[in-house]
Amino acid sequence: MAKTQLPATMKAWVLEEFNTPYQLRDLPLPAIEDLNDLLIRVEACSYCHTDAVIAAGTVTPPTLPHIGGHEFAGTVVGLPPGKENDDDCHGYRLGDRVAVSGRGYHVCGRCRECQDPSPPLPDPPGFSVFCPLSGAGLGCHNPGGFREYAIVDARQLALIPDELTATEVAPLMCAGLTMFAAIAKCELSPGHRVGIMGCGGGLGHLGLQFASRMGLKTTGVDVAPRALQLARELETGATIIDASKETAKEVKQRMGEEDGWKLPSEMGLDVVFILPDTQKAFEYGVELVRDGGRVVVVSFPSDGFHVSAIDLVFRRIKLEGTLIGSNRAMRDMFDFCKKHGVRARKSEYPFGKLNELVQDYHAGAPGKLVLKMDMHE
Template sequence: MSGLENVPDQMLACQVVEFGQPYKIHHIPVPKDLQPHDLLLKTAVASLCHTDNMVRAGIFRPPLPCTASHEGAGTVAAVGSSVTDFRIGDRVMAGLYLHPCDACDDCKAGLPQYCQKCEGAIGVHTQGAFAEYVRIDARTAAKLPDAVSFATAAPLACAGCTIFRAIKQAGVQRGQWLGLVGAGGGLGHLGIQFAKALDVRVVGVDARDEGLALARATGAEVVVDARGGKEAVVKAAQDVTEGKGVHATVNISEAPEAAATACAITRMHGLMVQIAQPDQVSVPFRELIFRNIRIHSSLVSSVAEEREMLQVVAEHNIHVSTNPVHGLQAIPQLLELAQSGKMKGKGIVVVDPEQMEREREGGAKV
């Protein structure tokens, strides 16, 4: 039995129904049209991401109406006919990508996030996790370690997977220095903890009081206020690296000067990994040509990397700083906090408190 016989026909969901307009929170049909590799997840927690704003603004333009949020975690309620690795009742972090082709070079390399033939990311190109149920693909999902809670796992589905892969792409070795520009945000404070778990030293750069405080609280060895200007930021990075700069930098900030700052604090011949998504990435030619700063981009983790990330989270007690609201009807309150610039970490929506109670009884502690 697939489990669908125990699933209701209707559910509450938060949707983009018109670009540039507020979300509509209403009842819609539960997505029961499972394809062979699909899982139907009963959402426990869903998380707000910057990309959600891009969808609502029409920068990404899925068919409407589209249920928001591509960061979700919950319990398997039903399984497709070809699913063998998941069972009803498993606790799962939703994978972003739905129906990769399994035939292109990227899919064969274990990188379905780059598949050009898949249906895209949930909540961005197709229906997402701001709902009581969400349809996901078992091939891109990950079971949760017993210690990892839904409240931690939901933000990791994109934010965690993005910064974890970027740090791995940066290739910084134990004892070396990593720069994080935008260190005090939702991705940045996770990046600090991942770096520490790898015994990497961190120079964290941010431009908000809240961000600077969070970067310090999560353990950045050096925290620099970008509002002091690029020269002061570069000096602070060079002061702790024998005048050379950090070995590599990850740029998380969309600020116009952020990419240039990320390159400037990186030592000669070093690497800057760009994960922020401004309309234009601007870097002075002197950084590229005279200092030989290399620039890579990075998206989200591969399936293998996301499962590795969850083990790192469990083993190193990595925590997500969350700003929870309770119930899908409270999403407007979460948006108000996010737009205020006062949010510390990630905004999450507790969709099903009963699942969270059960997992506490089961020993989830992170």
């Protein structure tokens, strides 16, 4: 593909103060300064809970002013110096449609994590999305996708399958990849019972689809009417529970009757994924797990969670956290989405409506909210 003439400036949404609306600014087009980097024209950027806590300054606050957005997709429009004639950088060329996960930006390649990448589905030695020297990645510590053009590391990308649009891919770059990797790390087999607390949210409704299509007996739990409605509309075959109407004990007892277990310790989920950041949701999820089961924490409230030693010692509950997935997991996820029809339920907003999108997010809009760059007000 021939190189196109690029503008000298671009529009970008900038966070200038915490807990304030984003400001739309004219900024210089970012320049490629690293031989691993590419310039992309952003086509879609999805909004995530992490974007909300960063904008509030409560978790890993970036230096202000800051351009957020850590799950996005676009088209390669610029290669690093010296690569223009080769038309190739780490296998990517001008015109390629690429998916960008915010983690893994400028990894060192030498630290313990990079040399022995964390599971599940780890990348080859020399690269890890969890490299501690890469910081919190694009959209978190470094400028992200809430802009018309962005600098990305070619080593953190994946080609977008022809079957998927940019607005379908963007929500998968954090929410989808996090849930896909979280389920993969548990090494479950068809028939195992899993639960998803917060099943109607951005991560939750994707987790419902992944888990059910993997053949797992899936239970989704939520309390918000709009979230519950979305979860039921997915028609995944999962059991959807309104936690405001049924106790965890009642739900667990019903599972035991279905599975033929008689002792309370035998009943319940093999694994539960905790997505909400409330203590009440955490405790409900833990109670649903059978003795010896597993609790996987995905959320990160600033005050943390209170964990009962009784659950850890006498019930032998295993507790662990999870974050994002590797590049290998990203590619596997795309294959799975193509094969099984997994798609995010999303609402699309024109580029000029980011602050309206944020308001809807805080008002409890279910599914994923996506900024689409070629939509105009």
